[in-house]
Amino acid sequence: MxxxxxxxxxxxxxxxxxxxxxxxxxxxxxxxxxxxxxxxxxxxxxxxxxxxxxxxxxxxxxxxxxxxxxxxxxxxxxxxxxxxxxxxxxxxxxxxxxxxxxxxxxxxxxxxxxxxxxxxxxxxxxxxxxxxxxxxxxxxxxxxxxxxxxxxDGGPFPALGLTAFSQADDGALQSVGLTFWTGQELRIEPPLCGDRVAATRLGIRLVNHLVIAGTLTNDERIIAPDGTRLVLRPSRNRALVSVWRE
Incomplete structure (x- = not known):
């Protein structure tokens, strides 16, 4: 403080x-x-x-x-x-x-x-x-x-603040601090990051989802707010969850 x-x-x-x-x-x-x-x-x-x-x-x-x-x-x-x-x-x-x-x-x-x-x-x-x-x-x-x-009070997890987002060298959007909550960071792959604002909004939704769901051990398929079908895929060492278009 x-x-x-x-x-x-x-x-x-x-x-x-x-x-x-x-x-x-x-x-x-x-x-x-x-x-x-x-x-x-x-x-x-x-x-x-x-x-x-x-x-x-x-x-x-x-x-x-x-x-x-x-x-x-x-x-x-x-x-x-x-x-x-x-x-x-x-x-x-x-x-x-x-x-x-x-x-x-x-x-x-x-x-x-x-x-x-x-x-x-x-x-x-x-x-x-x-x-x-x-x-x-x-x-x-x-x-x-x-x-x-x-x-x-039962609302969404404060993804902006209790986590953050940074841009990787290849253009991917990656969470910072999600590991504390779930043991994994989130990585939205470059093909989904053309619109940085939209990618951040997606990241906020996914962080909230993952904090509720916990550590991801297998692929999970979801539908984004715009109707895009996405795959959440944990890395081999389970340290990262990558998000791809299906």
Whole structure:
């Protein structure tokens, strides 16, 4: 989560956030009287708290007045005028707690994580953007809140933000970050990418489909919105799903 310099919340601000929530709260605060405790779970991040959402715990680090969290790698932006940089923003990290690490990418855990991120986004007006590491993306606060709320309410998966798309050297359109959700990236082959906008729209639909369906192990045939018959074909090592016209 990115804040303007000097705008990161401290423990008191997080306490006020928790007091205003009906579904989230502080489950563990390892500090007393603003003095760092010896219990430092995250290297270089002395100031952190454990938050509870939907019965699951998540750690929020990078609190003021301590050092900001390490700035994330950002290559894709959504609803932002430019890629954010460490010179213009300070970072905090909300992550799955260590005891949930083994199931960190399961949908129930991820939905709770993004629900909590949405709670924080709505509460802190100085929060400028949310970054998502697997997609190397930065998402403007309003767009993030809109697409994740829709997803959590039963709508489509936020393919633009929680994944991204890049163009391969041969002109194919390939997803970035879908591996986190399904174990596979998506590749729309060049013959289907003549219209980049249409290819991206197709990619958004297919990402949503694959997140719901899970890892693809065999060929699957679908019909695109324009009536085109397509084949989704996993690679031999199952790391990639290629999309071809049938």
């Amino acid at each position: 990115l804040f303007a310099p000097g705008k990161r919340p401290d423990r008191l601000a997080i306490g006020a956030f928790a007091a205003n929530q009906h579904v989230a709260g502080i489950s563990h605060d390892p500090f007393h009287d603003e003095k760092p405790h010896a219990e430092a779970v995250w290297p270089g991040q002395q100031l952190w708290v454990e938050l509870l959402r939907d019965g699951l715990t998540f750690d929020l680090s990078g609190l003021a007045p301590g050092p900001a969290s390490e700035f994330p790698v950002v290559e894709h932006r959504f609803d932002l005028p430019a890629l954010p940089t460490a010179e213009r923003f300070e970072s905090m990290v909300l992550r799955v707690g260590p005891h949930l690490a083994a199931s960190g990418n399961s949908l129930p855990v991820m939905r709770a994580l993004f629900a909590l991120a949405g709670d924080l986004t709505r509460h802190f007006g100085d929060l400028a953007a949310v970054c998502w590491g697997p997609a190397r993306s930065a998402i403007g606060r309003q767009f993030f809140e809109s697409v994740t709320s829709a997803w959590l």
